[in-house]
Amino acid sequence: MKNNGHPSGLLDEFEGTVQGHRDGHGFVQRDDGEADIYLPPNEMRAVLHKDRVKARIVRQDRRGRPEGRVVEIVDRPEQPIIGRLLHEGGVWLVAPEDKRYGQDVLIPKGATGPAKVGQVVVVQLTEPPALFGQPVGRVKEVLGEIDDPGMEIEIAVRKYGVPHEFSEAGMAEAKAIPDKVRPSDKKGRVDLTDVPLVTIDGEDARDFDDAVYCEPAKVGRGKGWRLLVAIADVSAYVQTGSPIDIDAYDRATSVYFPRRVIPMLPEKLSNGLCSLNPEVERLCMVCDMLVAADGEMYAYQFYPAVMFSHARFTYTEVAAILGNTRGPEAAKRKERVKDLLNLSDVYKALLKQRSRRGAVDFETTETQIVCDDAGRIEKIVPRTRNEAHKIIEEAMLAANVCSADFINESKHPGLYRVHEGPTPEKKEVLRGYLKAMGVGLSITDDPKPGEFQAIAEATKDRPDSQQIHTMLLRSMSQAIYTPINSGHFGLAYEAYTHFTSPIRRYPDLLVHRVIKAILGKTKYTLPMLPTPGEAHAKLAKRLASRVKAPTQKPQKAVVAPTKEVQAWQAAGLHCSANERRADEASRDVEAWLKCKYMREHLGEEYGGVVSSATTFGIFVTLDAMYVEGLVHITELGGEYFKFDEMRQELRGERTGIRYAIGTRVRVQVSRVDLDGRKIDFRLVREGEDLTARAMKDKGVSSGGAPTKASAKRGARGKSADSAPVAAERMEAGPQSAMQAFKSAVKKAANKMKGRKPRR
Template sequence: MNEKNNLLAEFEGVVSGHRDGHGFVVRDDGQPDIYLPSNEMRAVLHKDRVKARIVRLDRKGRPEGRVTEILERSDAPIIGRLLQESGVWLVAPEDKRYGQDVLIPKGATGSAKPGQVVVVELTEPPALYGQPVGRVKEVLGEIDDPGMEIEIAVRKYGVPHEFSQAALAQARALPDHVRPTDLRQRVDLRDVPLVTIDGEDARDFDDAVYCEPAKVGKGKGWRLLVAIADVSHYVQTGSPIDVDAYDRATSVYFPRRVIPMLPEKLSNGLCSLNPGVERLCMVCDMLIDAKGEIHAYQFYPAVMFSHARFTYTEVAAILQNTRGPEAQNRKALVPYLLNLHDVYRALLSARNRRGAVDFETVETQIVCDESGRIEKIVPRTRNDAHKLIEEAMLAANVCSAEFISQSKHPGLFRVHEGPTPEKQELLRNYLKALGVGMTISDDPAPGEFQQIAAATKDRPDAQQIHTMLLRSMQQAIYTPINSGHFGLAFEAYTHFTSPIRRYPDLLVHRVIKAILHKQKYQLPALPTPGEAHAKLSKRLASRVKPPTQPVRKPSADTLAWQAAGLHCSANERRADEASRDVEAWLKCKYMREHLGEEFSGIVTAVTSFGIFVTLDAMYVEGLVHITELGGEYFRFDEARQELRGERTGIRYALGSRVQVQVSRVDLDGRRIDFRLVTGNDDVVLRAMRDKTGGGPARDEAPARKGGKGGRGAQRPASGAAAVIPELKAAVRKAAGKKGNSKGRPPAPKSKRGRRG
């Protein structure tokens, strides 16, 4: 009866097209997608909102449906190439999920020429017996023009890429430097040797650091200053620049180009902590003990003067050799770098005690030539300088989260929840299948994941195991409801350190300033959520556990902060998708020059339809379809994450080493196909027998000792010591100078009862 009612019921959702002509209805209620055969896709397009009904179940019990009503046509522009076939003008969509070419009447081509990439606005939707009709709205240029892949991506994903005239006018009216009137009620830190440490290609600098030894309680420790660009001083709530910044929510990074959240005058000028110039900043001033625990902290607005712009490579070289040429060039600042390194090691020891997850993964960087073509793809190596800055920023973010939480002021937290029960079960089965000998509990702590990673780091399939550990976790989001950060093992965490490129950080700065002035920050009226916002909202709602008791209806203030969090989270995903799309396009174009060539690689994903292989030399991923694995039937083992041949027993699993040939590159579909090189099967079989047949791999060193993190892990203590004391004259103690002519604040004092 229930099944019959289910077949009769209608469901609302959004159409998701497939390049092969069929599609799906992604249901609003979070239930499994409804399959739409190609004939049902004739009258709809990718992203249309529809009402559908399930008409049958296939042999695997999956629902197949029929569109009963088109509720809303997508207003997203279609990007494609203008073609002329037998006198008929049409545009072939670049995104093959649209499935149909768009007819263009003769008078609607504008200035576009055949073969050019254009943006199309639909004038007539598709019908059962008619193609969609549109007009050329914008001409982007030739397909091989440098940067064309970025122009396509920003429009394909709806990334705002042009500032409003009002925002540009407001930016032009801003001063070129810090004015005397800007210094009122600010602590003067211009004599403190704060420095920035960033990558070689960085253009905006939003954080600076300084460290000196200090007495903490009765023991030794450090005073760590993290100074962040004070964007909120120049970007007022509800101003034209603020409206554009909220719309973008984040800067978007592409190879060779950045679409900034703020106009360039702010992002690369007035708010960037460039060396040798005065800049306004917000400071998190911390006392950290010898164990790496934050003993006390305070926030205050300040003015600073960056004493140097360091790169990660330069700092790493100085820390490795304090008598080398890099150290000689920066002789006066080397002692402060050594202080930073000392506090980093203390913070790292605290991180290890918490049991925070810290897997070593390979990140890559695309290096392009002047024309935008990939020159090479190189791995990004994380040295001690990267980790030093990371730990300093984590400390400031934790203090920000606690400061807001203790003040009971609404704000955005960066929340990372533990794995869902389904992912937990999948991970347990996987670890058991590989004979790891360790597993996770029903309510796992992050330390359990880190212990498994540490215990398996010397196994030949370590990368395979660590990949599964990472995949079992959920994505982090912005929300006013604090649920802690699972991966970092913090009870409260937020983003404070990058207001130039992330809108949530700008909101956190505004909230902290409001608390310091004993006021309340009020969010402006927010625009209607977009499609990405709605999608993320439904996805998050589907993973929220139903309450066991009646819950109070959230206030209008809470709902506004929730909307802001969803908007920022959704636009973060949008930026990631656009960046990945461009990188995939560049890699496909790069691999077209290597068709037919052979490479060694490693299996990085296994599915029921094949294996994905990442090449060793190029860090490019491609698919070996299951039909290319040999003349036998392969069964997908979800527990082991492998494909296994029924006749020979050959196994292809995460971490398997293979030799492949580049067989096909589909630029429009962002897809690279490989085929296995003959004679590969025996190599893989031997490798997988070694990995799964027991032996030393099962008898690794015990897990790292220490607490399980997360639960009961220490964090900055609450209390009055978190609040900035009165800004009055204090004894100057930095850079080896005496006196306090510039009014530096006293170090934050610990109160009785605080943990130290």
């Protein structure tokens, strides 16, 4: 990289991806992993969100951020823009639904197609933006009215580029697949049709990846269990490089929305021939395990089989049977009760082994959106994990670990599910936080997952346990798919992969193919291996900008990855990035639905808990609705609030009032921005003046004079700021932004009086 003689290397050029901001400015996400570069609004006029650009740093802005200038547009991806068609002052234009695009798109008079004013449309650009000109486009597709049921999903799949239509070739191939297992399909497979395998899933499940069976068995010289996990054999029907396979790889995962699923595979496979439906024969891959009494994996084997599901259970039903083996649910399924008890026994053994291993196991609240027939939210309810959920979870973990060990021992390349420990920066933040909160435990320089679990256990009964556990979770890294096995930190496994969901995850399908190749003493090769060079490097950089690659331990000699390893790396990056894409699209739809739901509750008051504190305010999650919104710092009262990064809290300098994760508050719904997916709250004063209570606790009277208590503390040399806030609910009355601004300015001016200028 050239410096051009400029001090500090400000003129060094770099490549990256533009990320727009709804306020008009933007950033360049650098391919080299360095910090994002700020782009002022004038620089954003000639570029679009998601553009690939070459840029350079030209100055530091007043906040000390490096400010960039776009030198060249390297690539402008074919990206449709979704928005509402407007007609203003005789001009047709589309206001993008994704505000990160920053500019409306002009539509020539004859390019509106059949679209009507106010409808949601998809626009294809015909002229790019310029410094003195808006982008121009034409209406490519009309999605409908903004209030049409499911419109939020139609918008999200296009906004995030989620493939939602199968290719004609893929559909033709699916149509030609038989409707049931044929006698010829069973050749070379173990017949398990007499083994009472069952599926256990949620009430609303439509595709069934896995079936389970357990029986007592002699393991070594002691007692134990034989656990069978049978997984749908998708690889028997989806051949490498086939049209269905190409479509599946493009999607990489199924995407789940409220009331709708965009599957990875055509429905004939996902809900039909590959789904382990009850009382029909299905092809499967089996992980057959012997588990010792202490939960250790004694032995395992893989083989292709044909199975017959003897029952389709729901989690609720299984939990009820295990809770009362003489109850009405058990009476209906009496021939399967013993098998379920065996599953419960092996689960408890695996759970003990999990505890000894030191795996992280935090209890978190997941929610489910329940919609009516029109697609509107009826209610948001917490998902409860009962014993049946945990039984299936442990069984799937066991099968995944065995598949990773099988691939690893065979020295065959494949995709591992890697989850690394916290970065050095996150470790320092967590250490400082634990010390500031007086936890008494910390993490080492090379922490093990057991250290995190020990902290969670030691603090579970504290009033601020939710806050502490949230910080522990936030210090973790994201899991990714990669051929380089670095272990799974959270689960405390030396090797881990995904084997159990090939209907909805492409990495699982690849793992099945690898296992079959090993069993057949052959080698599975990814199609169309990329040629090492600039093209592959660009792909890796682009994907790595969205998904951070695992940290590799330094080696004595750096060996360039082979062509084969590069192919697996590219596949892992692709699957990881598209997994994030699916998550983002799902969250976007949920946020849209929640905003639309909360528009009907403007002005209403609710109790809630602070879920996050930032420099600009606090995020609050409502108790009854599980909806999160922002209380801006200007709504916290007429004083100066300082963000304490160590404690992750906002604290008022005058009153000492504190807002941290877990603080209970009462709020009013003040504003809903549907386009921005944002909900704003304001704090509500409830009964006693809580600000006065906080000031009293700090030792300051309402007039600002120190109380006797504070004077005594001062005499002992103890800072009043360190006093804890006793109030469970810490609330302050609402003030307008202008009032807060004036107060802050006045306070700053008073502080500056009498100060000598710095030399």
